[in-house]
Amino acid sequence: MGIKGPKGTHDIIFNDINKWHKIESKLTELMKLYDYSEIRTPIFESTELFLRGVGDTTDIVDKEMYTFLDKGNRSITLRPEGTASVARAFIEHSGYNEVLPSKFYYIGPMFRYSRPQTGRYRQFHQFGVEVIGSINPYLDGEVLELMMNIFTSLGINNLNLEINSVGCPVCRPIHKENLKNYLKNNYNDLCPTCQTRYEKNPLRIFDCKNEKCQEIISKGPLITDHLCNDCNEHFDKVKNYLNMTNVEYTINKKMVRGLDYYTKTAFEITAGREGAQSSIGGGGRYDGLIEELGGPSLPGIGFAIGLERVVLTMEEQGLFDNQLKTKEKVYVANVSENNLDAAVKLVSELRHNGILAINDIMSRKLKAQFKYANKIDADYVITVGDDEIKNNIYPLKNMNTGEQIFCNINELIINLRGV
Protein backbone atom coordinates (compact mmCIF):
# COMPACT_ATOMS: atom_id res chain seq x y z
CA MET A 1 0.00 0.00 0.00
CA GLY A 2 3.00 2.28 0.17
CA ILE A 3 3.54 5.04 2.68
CA LYS A 4 0.53 6.55 4.37
CA GLY A 5 0.18 9.76 6.29
CA PRO A 6 0.97 9.40 10.00
CA LYS A 7 -1.81 8.44 12.38
CA GLY A 8 -4.13 11.29 13.17
CA THR A 9 -3.14 13.46 10.20
CA HIS A 10 -5.21 14.17 7.14
CA ASP A 11 -4.71 15.68 3.72
CA ILE A 12 -6.91 18.47 2.51
CA ILE A 13 -7.09 17.68 -1.16
CA PHE A 14 -9.31 17.83 -4.24
CA ASN A 15 -12.71 19.31 -3.56
CA ASP A 16 -12.13 19.66 0.18
CA ILE A 17 -9.68 22.51 -0.21
CA ASN A 18 -12.51 24.67 -1.54
CA LYS A 19 -14.34 24.25 1.74
CA TRP A 20 -11.33 25.49 3.64
CA HIS A 21 -10.83 28.41 1.29
CA LYS A 22 -14.44 29.40 1.77
CA ILE A 23 -14.03 29.45 5.54
CA GLU A 24 -10.65 31.13 5.48
CA SER A 25 -11.74 33.96 3.23
CA LYS A 26 -14.72 34.65 5.47
CA LEU A 27 -12.43 34.72 8.49
CA THR A 28 -9.94 37.17 7.04
CA GLU A 29 -12.77 39.34 5.77
CA LEU A 30 -14.23 39.58 9.27
CA MET A 31 -10.85 40.22 10.85
CA LYS A 32 -10.54 43.35 8.75
CA LEU A 33 -13.91 44.60 9.99
CA TYR A 34 -12.89 44.16 13.61
CA ASP A 35 -9.36 45.48 12.97
CA TYR A 36 -7.35 42.50 14.12
CA SER A 37 -3.98 41.77 12.58
CA GLU A 38 -2.56 38.38 11.78
CA ILE A 39 0.27 36.89 13.78
CA ARG A 40 2.33 33.93 12.61
CA THR A 41 4.32 32.16 15.25
CA PRO A 42 6.42 28.99 14.93
CA ILE A 43 4.64 25.67 15.15
CA PHE A 44 7.21 24.49 17.68
CA GLU A 45 8.32 26.19 20.85
CA SER A 46 10.41 25.46 23.90
CA THR A 47 8.57 22.88 25.95
CA GLU A 48 8.81 25.15 28.96
CA LEU A 49 6.47 27.68 27.36
CA PHE A 50 3.58 25.26 27.49
CA LEU A 51 4.47 23.89 30.90
CA ARG A 52 4.22 27.40 32.31
CA GLY A 53 1.63 28.82 29.96
CA VAL A 54 -0.94 26.08 29.58
CA GLY A 55 -0.30 24.58 32.99
CA ASP A 56 1.22 21.29 34.00
CA THR A 57 -1.92 19.96 35.63
CA THR A 58 -3.83 20.05 32.35
CA ASP A 59 -4.36 16.95 30.26
CA ILE A 60 -2.96 18.72 27.24
CA VAL A 61 0.42 19.14 28.87
CA ASP A 62 0.19 16.03 30.95
CA LYS A 63 -0.33 13.49 28.20
CA GLU A 64 -0.99 15.05 24.82
CA MET A 65 2.15 16.96 23.88
CA TYR A 66 4.46 16.16 21.00
CA THR A 67 7.72 16.71 22.81
CA PHE A 68 11.18 15.77 21.60
CA LEU A 69 14.82 16.75 21.90
CA ASP A 70 16.37 18.50 18.94
CA LYS A 71 19.95 17.92 17.84
CA GLY A 72 21.13 20.56 20.26
CA ASN A 73 19.44 18.73 23.13
CA ARG A 74 16.76 21.38 23.52
CA SER A 75 13.34 20.19 24.59
CA ILE A 76 10.95 21.16 21.83
CA THR A 77 7.17 20.81 21.69
CA LEU A 78 4.86 21.09 18.71
CA ARG A 79 2.33 23.68 19.79
CA PRO A 80 -0.85 22.17 21.24
CA GLU A 81 -2.66 25.52 21.19
CA GLY A 82 -2.04 29.08 20.12
CA THR A 83 -2.41 31.38 23.09
CA ALA A 84 0.91 30.61 24.77
CA SER A 85 2.83 31.33 21.57
CA VAL A 86 1.05 34.62 20.98
CA ALA A 87 1.73 35.67 24.57
CA ARG A 88 5.37 34.69 24.23
CA ALA A 89 5.77 36.61 20.98
CA PHE A 90 4.02 39.64 22.44
CA ILE A 91 6.42 39.71 25.38
CA GLU A 92 9.50 38.90 23.30
CA HIS A 93 8.82 41.77 20.93
CA SER A 94 7.82 44.19 23.69
CA GLY A 95 4.29 44.55 22.49
CA TYR A 96 3.54 46.37 25.73
CA ASN A 97 5.55 49.32 24.39
CA GLU A 98 3.26 49.57 21.39
CA VAL A 99 -0.21 50.98 21.35
CA LEU A 100 -2.59 48.85 23.41
CA PRO A 101 -4.56 46.75 23.15
CA SER A 102 -2.83 44.36 20.77
CA LYS A 103 -5.40 42.56 18.69
CA PHE A 104 -4.19 39.41 16.99
CA TYR A 105 -5.62 36.53 15.04
CA TYR A 106 -3.90 33.37 13.92
CA ILE A 107 -4.72 30.35 11.84
CA GLY A 108 -2.70 27.20 11.57
CA PRO A 109 -1.98 23.66 12.64
CA MET A 110 -1.89 22.50 16.26
CA PHE A 111 -0.69 19.16 17.58
CA ARG A 112 -2.01 16.93 20.29
CA TYR A 113 -1.14 13.31 20.82
CA SER A 114 -4.42 11.52 21.45
CA ARG A 115 -6.46 8.76 19.87
CA PRO A 116 -8.03 10.15 16.70
CA GLN A 117 -11.77 9.97 16.13
CA THR A 118 -14.48 12.02 14.50
CA GLY A 119 -13.53 15.67 14.59
CA ARG A 120 -10.31 14.96 16.35
CA TYR A 121 -6.89 14.72 14.84
CA ARG A 122 -3.31 14.77 16.03
CA GLN A 123 -2.59 17.56 13.64
CA PHE A 124 -5.60 19.81 13.46
CA HIS A 125 -6.22 23.44 12.64
CA GLN A 126 -7.35 26.28 14.76
CA PHE A 127 -8.33 29.81 14.08
CA GLY A 128 -7.94 32.01 17.11
CA VAL A 129 -8.06 35.53 18.38
CA GLU A 130 -6.10 37.11 21.23
CA VAL A 131 -6.44 40.61 22.64
CA ILE A 132 -3.83 41.76 25.13
CA GLY A 133 -3.86 44.88 27.27
CA SER A 134 -7.45 45.59 28.23
CA ILE A 135 -9.42 44.53 31.28
CA ASN A 136 -12.59 46.16 30.02
CA PRO A 137 -15.53 43.71 30.19
CA TYR A 138 -16.87 45.15 26.97
CA LEU A 139 -13.81 43.67 25.31
CA ASP A 140 -15.00 40.25 26.47
CA GLY A 141 -18.30 41.15 24.88
CA GLU A 142 -16.67 42.20 21.63
CA VAL A 143 -14.65 39.01 21.44
CA LEU A 144 -17.70 36.88 22.10
CA GLU A 145 -19.78 38.78 19.59
CA LEU A 146 -16.98 38.39 17.05
CA MET A 147 -16.81 34.66 17.59
CA MET A 148 -20.55 34.30 17.14
CA ASN A 149 -20.46 36.51 14.09
CA ILE A 150 -17.94 34.16 12.50
CA PHE A 151 -20.24 31.20 12.94
CA THR A 152 -23.38 32.95 11.84
CA SER A 153 -21.60 34.49 8.85
CA LEU A 154 -20.65 31.00 7.78
CA GLY A 155 -24.32 30.10 7.98
CA ILE A 156 -23.98 27.66 10.89
CA ASN A 157 -27.20 26.85 12.74
CA ASN A 158 -28.07 25.48 16.17
CA LEU A 159 -25.39 27.50 17.88
CA ASN A 160 -25.23 27.34 21.61
CA LEU A 161 -22.97 29.70 23.51
CA GLU A 162 -22.32 28.90 27.14
CA ILE A 163 -20.57 31.37 29.37
CA ASN A 164 -19.41 31.42 32.93
CA SER A 165 -17.06 33.27 35.21
CA VAL A 166 -14.32 31.22 36.80
CA GLY A 167 -13.19 33.99 39.14
CA CYS A 168 -9.85 35.60 39.70
CA PRO A 169 -6.86 35.19 42.03
CA VAL A 170 -8.85 36.97 44.72
CA CYS A 171 -11.97 34.84 44.80
CA ARG A 172 -10.97 31.56 43.21
CA PRO A 173 -8.57 30.34 45.94
CA ILE A 174 -11.27 30.95 48.53
CA HIS A 175 -13.78 29.06 46.47
CA LYS A 176 -11.30 26.26 45.95
CA GLU A 177 -10.93 25.87 49.68
CA ASN A 178 -14.70 25.93 50.17
CA LEU A 179 -15.08 23.28 47.55
CA LYS A 180 -12.40 21.10 49.07
CA ASN A 181 -13.97 21.44 52.49
CA TYR A 182 -17.29 20.40 51.05
CA LEU A 183 -15.80 17.47 49.15
CA LYS A 184 -13.74 16.22 52.05
CA ASN A 185 -16.68 14.28 53.43
CA ASN A 186 -17.48 12.72 50.08
CA TYR A 187 -13.91 11.99 49.05
CA ASN A 188 -14.33 8.23 49.14
CA ASP A 189 -17.36 8.36 46.85
CA LEU A 190 -15.49 10.22 44.10
CA CYS A 191 -14.17 8.33 41.12
CA PRO A 192 -10.39 7.72 41.05
CA THR A 193 -9.67 10.52 38.59
CA CYS A 194 -11.68 12.95 40.65
CA GLN A 195 -9.77 11.93 43.72
CA THR A 196 -6.59 13.09 42.06
CA ARG A 197 -8.42 16.16 40.79
CA TYR A 198 -9.33 16.88 44.38
CA GLU A 199 -5.66 17.37 45.13
CA LYS A 200 -4.46 19.02 41.94
CA ASN A 201 -7.40 20.93 40.51
CA PRO A 202 -10.71 20.38 42.31
CA LEU A 203 -12.64 22.68 39.97
CA ARG A 204 -12.31 20.14 37.21
CA ILE A 205 -14.52 17.72 39.11
CA PHE A 206 -17.36 19.74 37.59
CA ASP A 207 -16.35 18.28 34.23
CA CYS A 208 -16.62 14.67 35.35
CA LYS A 209 -19.22 12.57 33.56
CA ASN A 210 -19.47 10.08 36.37
CA GLU A 211 -23.00 10.16 37.82
CA LYS A 212 -21.91 9.81 41.39
CA CYS A 213 -19.39 12.63 41.06
CA GLN A 214 -22.00 14.81 39.39
CA GLU A 215 -24.45 14.14 42.17
CA ILE A 216 -21.91 15.13 44.77
CA ILE A 217 -20.64 18.20 42.98
CA SER A 218 -24.11 19.45 42.07
CA LYS A 219 -24.79 20.03 45.76
CA GLY A 220 -21.48 21.76 46.30
CA PRO A 221 -20.65 25.45 46.15
CA LEU A 222 -20.47 27.12 42.73
CA ILE A 223 -17.83 29.68 41.90
CA THR A 224 -20.40 31.90 40.24
CA ASP A 225 -22.23 32.25 43.54
CA HIS A 226 -19.10 33.28 45.38
CA LEU A 227 -17.39 35.70 43.04
CA CYS A 228 -15.71 38.80 44.43
CA ASN A 229 -17.34 42.16 43.68
CA ASP A 230 -14.91 42.89 40.90
CA CYS A 231 -15.60 39.62 39.11
CA ASN A 232 -19.32 39.96 39.62
CA GLU A 233 -19.44 43.42 38.11
CA HIS A 234 -17.26 42.27 35.27
CA PHE A 235 -19.52 39.34 34.50
CA ASP A 236 -22.62 41.57 34.59
CA LYS A 237 -21.12 43.94 32.05
CA VAL A 238 -20.17 41.11 29.75
CA LYS A 239 -23.74 39.88 29.83
CA ASN A 240 -24.95 43.41 29.23
CA TYR A 241 -22.80 43.68 26.10
CA LEU A 242 -24.17 40.40 24.79
CA ASN A 243 -27.72 41.55 25.43
CA MET A 244 -27.07 44.85 23.64
CA THR A 245 -25.63 43.13 20.58
CA ASN A 246 -28.30 40.42 20.50
CA VAL A 247 -25.94 37.56 21.12
CA GLU A 248 -27.80 34.63 22.57
CA TYR A 249 -26.14 32.73 25.38
CA THR A 250 -26.80 30.54 28.32
CA ILE A 251 -24.99 30.67 31.63
CA ASN A 252 -23.42 27.40 32.63
CA LYS A 253 -22.35 27.77 36.21
CA LYS A 254 -20.62 24.43 36.16
CA MET A 255 -18.35 25.15 33.24
CA VAL A 256 -14.68 25.16 34.04
CA ARG A 257 -12.17 24.97 31.27
CA GLY A 258 -9.30 22.65 30.61
CA LEU A 259 -6.56 25.23 30.52
CA ASP A 260 -5.21 26.62 33.77
CA TYR A 261 -4.75 30.18 32.63
CA TYR A 262 -8.39 31.21 32.41
CA THR A 263 -9.76 33.89 34.74
CA LYS A 264 -13.14 35.60 34.94
CA THR A 265 -14.96 35.05 31.65
CA ALA A 266 -14.85 31.55 30.18
CA PHE A 267 -16.96 30.26 27.34
CA GLU A 268 -17.59 27.41 25.00
CA ILE A 269 -19.70 26.99 21.92
CA THR A 270 -21.42 24.00 20.36
CA ALA A 271 -23.32 23.69 17.11
CA GLY A 272 -25.91 21.01 17.45
CA ARG A 273 -23.79 17.97 16.73
CA GLU A 274 -24.90 15.16 19.00
CA GLY A 275 -22.50 13.91 21.60
CA ALA A 276 -18.86 13.70 20.81
CA GLN A 277 -16.78 16.65 19.69
CA SER A 278 -19.71 18.98 19.63
CA SER A 279 -17.56 21.84 20.82
CA ILE A 280 -16.42 23.97 17.91
CA GLY A 281 -14.88 26.83 19.81
CA GLY A 282 -13.98 28.07 23.22
CA GLY A 283 -11.92 30.53 25.14
CA GLY A 284 -11.77 32.97 27.95
CA ARG A 285 -9.91 35.66 29.77
CA TYR A 286 -6.35 35.08 30.94
CA ASP A 287 -5.37 38.04 33.06
CA GLY A 288 -2.39 36.36 34.70
CA LEU A 289 -0.77 34.70 31.71
CA ILE A 290 1.42 37.51 30.37
CA GLU A 291 2.95 38.07 33.78
CA GLU A 292 3.31 34.34 34.37
CA LEU A 293 5.38 34.13 31.20
CA GLY A 294 7.73 36.90 32.31
CA GLY A 295 5.96 39.94 30.86
CA PRO A 296 4.33 42.89 32.58
CA SER A 297 1.04 42.46 34.36
CA LEU A 298 -1.31 42.80 31.41
CA PRO A 299 -4.71 41.18 30.98
CA GLY A 300 -5.74 39.21 27.92
CA ILE A 301 -8.64 37.37 26.38
CA GLY A 302 -9.04 35.09 23.41
CA PHE A 303 -10.72 32.11 21.83
CA ALA A 304 -9.92 29.33 19.44
CA ILE A 305 -12.16 27.54 17.02
CA GLY A 306 -11.49 24.08 15.63
CA LEU A 307 -11.59 24.30 11.87
CA GLU A 308 -12.01 20.59 11.22
CA ARG A 309 -15.09 20.71 13.41
CA VAL A 310 -16.38 23.76 11.59
CA VAL A 311 -15.97 21.92 8.29
CA LEU A 312 -17.70 18.87 9.74
CA THR A 313 -20.57 20.91 11.09
CA MET A 314 -20.98 22.81 7.84
CA GLU A 315 -21.00 19.55 5.90
CA GLU A 316 -23.70 18.17 8.17
CA GLN A 317 -25.73 21.32 7.80
CA GLY A 318 -25.32 21.27 4.02
CA LEU A 319 -23.56 24.60 3.80
CA PHE A 320 -21.14 23.72 1.02
CA ASP A 321 -23.72 22.70 -1.57
CA ASN A 322 -23.99 25.61 -3.93
CA GLN A 323 -20.48 26.88 -4.04
CA LEU A 324 -20.17 29.75 -6.43
CA LYS A 325 -17.43 29.47 -8.97
CA THR A 326 -15.22 32.51 -8.75
CA LYS A 327 -14.26 32.60 -12.38
CA GLU A 328 -15.61 31.43 -15.71
CA LYS A 329 -13.53 28.71 -17.32
CA VAL A 330 -12.57 28.69 -20.98
CA TYR A 331 -11.30 25.54 -22.67
CA VAL A 332 -9.43 25.90 -25.94
CA ALA A 333 -9.78 22.74 -28.02
CA ASN A 334 -7.48 21.87 -30.88
CA VAL A 335 -8.87 19.94 -33.84
CA SER A 336 -5.63 18.06 -34.42
CA GLU A 337 -2.09 17.92 -33.09
CA ASN A 338 -1.16 20.39 -35.84
CA ASN A 339 -3.31 23.06 -34.22
CA LEU A 340 -1.89 22.63 -30.74
CA ASP A 341 0.65 25.43 -31.10
CA ALA A 342 -2.05 27.86 -32.14
CA ALA A 343 -4.21 26.75 -29.20
CA VAL A 344 -1.35 27.29 -26.80
CA LYS A 345 -0.76 30.79 -28.16
CA LEU A 346 -4.43 31.63 -27.83
CA VAL A 347 -4.59 30.32 -24.27
CA SER A 348 -1.57 32.39 -23.34
CA GLU A 349 -3.13 35.49 -24.85
CA LEU A 350 -6.39 34.91 -23.01
CA ARG A 351 -4.58 34.44 -19.71
CA HIS A 352 -2.65 37.66 -20.20
CA ASN A 353 -6.02 39.34 -20.57
CA GLY A 354 -7.18 38.01 -17.23
CA ILE A 355 -9.24 35.13 -18.59
CA LEU A 356 -9.06 31.67 -17.05
CA ALA A 357 -8.11 29.45 -19.99
CA ILE A 358 -6.74 25.96 -20.45
CA ASN A 359 -5.93 23.69 -23.35
CA ASP A 360 -5.41 19.99 -23.99
CA ILE A 361 -2.36 18.42 -22.41
CA MET A 362 -3.45 14.81 -22.74
CA SER A 363 -3.34 14.54 -26.56
CA ARG A 364 -7.04 13.86 -26.64
CA LYS A 365 -9.11 13.82 -29.76
CA LEU A 366 -11.52 16.69 -30.30
CA LYS A 367 -14.53 14.80 -29.02
CA ALA A 368 -12.70 13.68 -25.91
CA GLN A 369 -11.61 17.25 -25.35
CA PHE A 370 -15.23 18.33 -25.26
CA LYS A 371 -15.99 15.57 -22.80
CA TYR A 372 -13.12 16.71 -20.69
CA ALA A 373 -14.24 20.35 -20.88
CA ASN A 374 -17.60 19.19 -19.63
CA LYS A 375 -16.10 17.25 -16.75
CA ILE A 376 -14.02 20.12 -15.51
CA ASP A 377 -17.08 22.32 -15.70
CA ALA A 378 -15.80 24.66 -18.39
CA ASP A 379 -18.19 27.45 -19.31
CA TYR A 380 -16.90 28.04 -22.82
CA VAL A 381 -15.03 26.08 -25.45
CA ILE A 382 -13.14 27.69 -28.31
CA THR A 383 -12.18 25.36 -31.13
CA VAL A 384 -8.95 25.91 -33.00
CA GLY A 385 -8.49 24.29 -36.41
CA ASP A 386 -6.87 25.07 -39.76
CA ASP A 387 -9.83 27.08 -41.08
CA GLU A 388 -10.11 29.15 -37.92
CA ILE A 389 -6.46 30.07 -38.00
CA LYS A 390 -6.59 30.95 -41.69
CA ASN A 391 -9.71 33.12 -41.42
CA ASN A 392 -9.25 34.36 -37.83
CA ILE A 393 -12.80 33.28 -37.04
CA TYR A 394 -13.26 31.00 -34.03
CA PRO A 395 -16.34 29.23 -32.73
CA LEU A 396 -17.07 30.21 -29.13
CA LYS A 397 -19.42 27.70 -27.58
CA ASN A 398 -21.34 28.35 -24.40
CA MET A 399 -21.33 24.99 -22.67
CA ASN A 400 -24.30 25.79 -20.48
CA THR A 401 -26.67 26.83 -23.25
CA GLY A 402 -25.04 24.99 -26.15
CA GLU A 403 -25.06 28.17 -28.24
CA GLN A 404 -22.13 28.86 -30.48
CA ILE A 405 -21.06 32.17 -31.95
CA PHE A 406 -18.17 33.00 -34.25
CA CYS A 407 -15.67 35.77 -33.72
CA ASN A 408 -12.06 36.80 -34.19
CA ILE A 409 -9.45 36.82 -31.44
CA ASN A 410 -10.06 40.40 -30.34
CA GLU A 411 -13.78 39.76 -30.12
CA LEU A 412 -13.11 36.58 -28.14
CA ILE A 413 -11.20 38.57 -25.58
CA ILE A 414 -13.84 41.27 -25.40
CA ASN A 415 -16.61 38.72 -25.02
CA LEU A 416 -14.85 36.66 -22.40
CA ARG A 417 -13.46 39.51 -20.33
CA GLY A 418 -16.93 40.54 -19.29
CA VAL A 419 -17.94 37.14 -17.95
Added chain:
RNA sequence: GUGGGUGUAGUUCAGUGGUAGAGCGCUAGUUUGUGGUACUAGUUGUCGUGGGUUCAAAUCCCAUCAUCCACCCCA
Protein backbone atom coordinates in the same frame (compact mmCIF):
# COMPACT_ATOMS: atom_id res chain seq x y z
C1' G B 1 -4.58 5.83 28.11
C1' U B 2 -9.55 2.35 28.18
C1' G B 3 -13.37 -0.33 25.37
C1' G B 4 -15.65 -1.88 20.62
C1' G B 5 -16.22 -2.31 15.01
C1' U B 6 -13.75 -2.76 10.27
C1' G B 7 -9.46 -3.89 6.68
C1' U B 8 -10.98 -7.10 -0.85
C1' A B 9 -9.85 -2.45 -7.53
C1' G B 10 -9.11 4.80 -7.53
C1' U B 11 -13.88 4.61 -4.48
C1' U B 12 -18.37 2.15 -2.21
C1' C B 13 -18.94 -2.65 -1.14
C1' A B 14 -20.46 -8.19 -2.29
C1' G B 15 -17.98 -12.73 -1.71
C1' U B 16 -18.03 -17.03 5.06
C1' G B 17 -13.21 -23.19 2.83
C1' G B 18 -12.59 -24.80 -3.81
C1' U B 19 -10.55 -20.22 -10.72
C1' A B 20 -10.90 -12.61 -7.57
C1' G B 21 -16.41 -9.98 -8.27
C1' A B 22 -20.28 -5.79 -8.97
C1' G B 23 -21.82 -0.55 -9.05
C1' C B 24 -19.58 4.14 -9.44
C1' G B 25 -15.14 6.43 -11.34
C1' C B 26 -11.32 6.55 -14.97
C1' U B 27 -9.57 5.57 -20.35
C1' A B 28 -10.98 4.56 -25.23
C1' G B 29 -14.53 3.49 -29.07
C1' U B 30 -19.78 3.89 -31.29
C1' U B 31 -16.21 6.17 -39.14
C1' U B 32 -16.11 12.42 -41.58
C1' G B 33 -14.25 18.84 -36.67
C1' U B 34 -18.43 19.55 -30.89
C1' G B 35 -19.75 17.75 -24.45
C1' G B 36 -23.73 16.29 -20.87
C1' U B 37 -27.63 10.82 -22.16
C1' A B 38 -27.18 5.74 -24.16
C1' C B 39 -24.37 1.41 -25.80
C1' U B 40 -19.57 -1.38 -26.14
C1' A B 41 -14.74 -2.48 -24.55
C1' G B 42 -10.69 -1.77 -21.36
C1' U B 43 -8.37 -0.42 -16.59
C1' U B 44 -6.21 -1.05 -11.59
C1' G B 45 -5.82 -6.08 -6.56
C1' U B 46 0.95 -9.21 -3.07
C1' C B 47 -8.04 -9.89 -0.58
C1' G B 48 -3.66 -4.70 5.34
C1' U B 49 0.95 -7.53 7.13
C1' G B 50 3.19 -11.95 9.47
C1' G B 51 2.39 -16.67 11.27
C1' G B 52 -0.88 -21.10 12.16
C1' U B 53 -4.89 -24.96 10.87
C1' U B 54 -6.15 -27.50 6.05
C1' C B 55 -5.27 -31.38 0.21
C1' A B 56 -7.02 -26.26 -0.37
C1' A B 57 -7.68 -19.81 3.24
C1' A B 58 -10.08 -13.38 1.02
C1' U B 59 -13.01 -16.89 4.07
C1' C B 60 -11.20 -20.41 10.24
C1' C B 61 -7.40 -19.29 14.46
C1' C B 62 -3.38 -16.16 16.63
C1' A B 63 -0.47 -11.89 16.44
C1' U B 64 0.53 -7.21 14.47
C1' C B 65 -0.37 -2.71 11.98
C1' A B 66 -3.83 0.63 10.06
C1' U B 67 -8.50 2.79 10.19
C1' C B 68 -13.29 4.05 12.24
C1' C B 69 -16.48 4.65 16.62
C1' A B 70 -17.22 5.56 21.87
C1' C B 71 -14.89 6.96 26.65
C1' C B 72 -11.13 10.32 28.56
C1' C B 73 -9.95 15.29 27.20
C1' C B 74 -10.54 19.17 24.08
C1' A B 75 -11.07 22.74 19.21
